[in-house]
Amino acid sequence: EVHLVETxxxxxxxxxxxxxxxxxxxxxxxxxxxxxxxxxxxxxxxWVSIIWTDNNIYYAESVRGRFTISRDDSKNTxxxxxxxxxxxxxxxxxxxxxxxxxxxxxxGTLVTVSS
Amino acid sequence: QAVVTQEPSLTVSPGGTVTxxxxxxxxxxxxxxxxxxxxQKPGQAPRTLFYDANYKQSWTPARFSGYLLGGKAALxxxxxxxxxxxxxxxxxxYSGIWVFGGGTKLTVL
Numbered sequence: 001e002v003h004l005v006e007t008x009x010x011x012x013x014x015x016x017x018x019x020x021x022x023x024x025x026x027x028x029x030x031x032x033x034x035x036x037x038x039x040x041x042x043x044x045x046x047w048v049s050i051i052w053t054d055n056n057i058y059y060a061e062s063v064r065g066r067f068t069i070s071r072d073d074s075k076n077t078x079x080x081x082x083x084x085x086x087x088x089x090x091x092x093x094x095x096x097x098x099x100x101x102x103x104x105x106x107x108g109t110l111v112t113v114s115s
Numbered sequence: 116q117a118v119v120t121q122e123p124s125l126t127v128s129p130g131g132t133v134t135x136x137x138x139x140x141x142x143x144x145x146x147x148x149x150x151x152x153x154x155q156k157p158g159q160a161p162r163t164l165f166y167d168a169n170y171k172q173s174w175t176p177a178r179f180s181g182y183l184l185g186g187k188a189a190l191x192x193x194x195x196x197x198x199x200x201x202x203x204x205x206x207x208x209y210s211g212i213w214v215f216g217g218g219t220k221l222t223v224l
Contacts, residue, residue, distance in 0.1 A: 035213070037161075045153070045161060045204050047213040058211040061116060094160060103151070103163035103172065 002026035002104045004095050009109030016085050016113075022078040022095035022106060030073040032099040036080050038091035039108075046091070049080065053099065063089075085113045117141045119207050121216035126224055127195045135190040135219045137205030143186030144207060150188035151206040152181055155218075161204065165190070195223050 008020040022034070036048040049059045049069040057069055068081040078095050092108040118140040127133035137150060144150055150168050153161040163172050165181035168188055178194045188205055200223045205216040 037215075044202075044218045045155075045206075045215045047206065047215055050211070050213065056211065058213075060212070096161075096163075098151075098166070101170070101173075103166055105160045105162060107160050 002097075002102060004097070004104055004106035006093060006095055006106045006109040009093060009111045011112045011114060012085055013115050014085060014087055014113055017081070017083045018085065018111060020080040020082065020093055020095075020109060020111070022080075024076050024078065024097075027097060027102075027104070028073070029071045029076055029078050029097075032097040034069075034071065034078045035096050035098050036069060036078075037094045037096060038089075038111075039094070040088075040091045043091075048093070050098065051078070082111070085111075087113050089113050116212075117207070117209050117214050119205060119214045119216040121203075121205060121219045123217065124220040124222070126222045127192065127199075129195055129197060129223055131195050132191065132193045133195065133221065135192075135203055135205075135221070137188040137190075137207065137216050138186070139207055141209070144183065144188045146183065148188075149208045150181075150183070152188070152190045153204045153206065154201045155204065156201045164203075192221075197223050199223055 003025045005023045033052045035050045066084045070079045094108045096105040120138045152165040155161040164175045169181045180191045203219045
């Protein structure tokens with residue numbers, strides 16, 4: 001059974017930094033194309049970033065230059081380093097895998113950017 | 116940046132059939148856009164229904180079908196059930212950059 005568990009969300013001031021983690025079980029993050037998706041309160045889904053199995057990385061324009069996606073295969077964990085956070089980054093952040101026949105989502109972690 | 120368009124809201128009667136569509140501002144949606152469909156119920160995480168237009172997840176009910184038609188990605192629900200009331204999102208790839216549609220709020224009434 002596959003589980004993706006996001007952690008690291010918290011209340012943080014504008015301009016601050018935060019690192020989100022997505023611990024995987026039942027699949028290997030290195031063997032999957034892994035994504036981060038966010039959802040602001042009461043809004044729709046927004047794709048944030050993807051890391052492919054071949055290590056190609058892409059970002060949404062809204063976070064490019066501020067966010068960094070990475071993975072640690074030894075810990076089977078996906079990360080999202082978020083710098084220079086803005087109020088508009090407030091959202092639930094989900095990780096998911098976009099590879100193979102089973103495409104799973106975590107339950108999300110809430111990031112609140114506010115002074 | 117490309118814009119992905121979905122119907123903001125649709126209503127279907129219990130047992131009825133409804134089709135949700137997903138279009139792109141750049142032109143026809145094709146298999147090269149690897150369209151996905153997701154279902155999200157209030158207070159829950161999204162779950163994947165289809166990827167690459169028509170590849171169904173093991174948990175996707177048989178009453179759902181995904182396909183490409185007329186330059187759009189489409190999701191048809193045949194025999195709607197009350198539990199199908201949810202927000203549905205499509206997602207399209209543009210050479211590595213992915214863009215979600217705004218979502219369709221489906222009401223079963």
